[in-house]
Amino acid sequence: MLHHLSFGVSDIERASAFYDAVLAPLGYVRVWSDLRPGESGQAVGYGAPGGGDKLALKLQPDGQRPPGPGFHLAFAAPDRAAVDQFHAAALQHGGRDNGAPGLRAHYGTYYYAAFVVDPDGFNIEAVCNAPA
Template identity: 40%
Template sequence: MSEENPSIISHVSVGTNDFTKAAAFYDAVLSAIGVKRVLEFEDAVAYGKVFPEFWVQAPIDGKKASIGNGTHFAFMVGSRDLVHAFYDAALKAGAKDDGKPGPRPHYGAPYYGCFARDPDGHKIEAVFWDETQAG
């Protein structure tokens, strides 16, 4: 019997207006946290550890991609060091800082994360939930 997948989300997708640039960005950033391409198409690529969970693609309707106000995508990582690796890789690949790595006590004592804006302006995050800090 296989272990049940703990995720409650099948996948999420972000649109891009420069697919080549966005794919190169996410190749660099997600590889820093052990995530790889698992599916590829002409204008879309899917990332995951086992199955396609995070998609980057040109919008299916052919219209210009836009970002959502209040929307962001958080990647769960296994350590504070990986939060820093994600952040460093994102900035090196062209992201804009939107919150340096550190504790976020207003999200709970175990929460340690960082925020950046990808080249299209999407807000992305890496988060480590440190069970040793849970009350």
């Protein structure tokens, strides 16, 4: 259904370093980059290696705000170890814990996820919905 999603970020270098780190354990990479320090219109895109972007970060230094309560973006993880690595990388790169890695039985028998808030305030999740 979705082709891609874009987040407006206040500091493109900080945001791209954060997403480089947290998406790597999930198997996603930066698939394009338009970084021109000091200029407007900078952006980066993330997706599967060799594919197009599914998440774009766009520099919005003046007044960007993440969506309110109820919005979050969940990334598919290949296994539970990747969820753990996503969470650890997020905390090491300026994210805030919003739910440590673990089973969430109320979402499903095998729903293993971690939740963080990125440096710009976006709620993101990594989830593996498979047996251990």
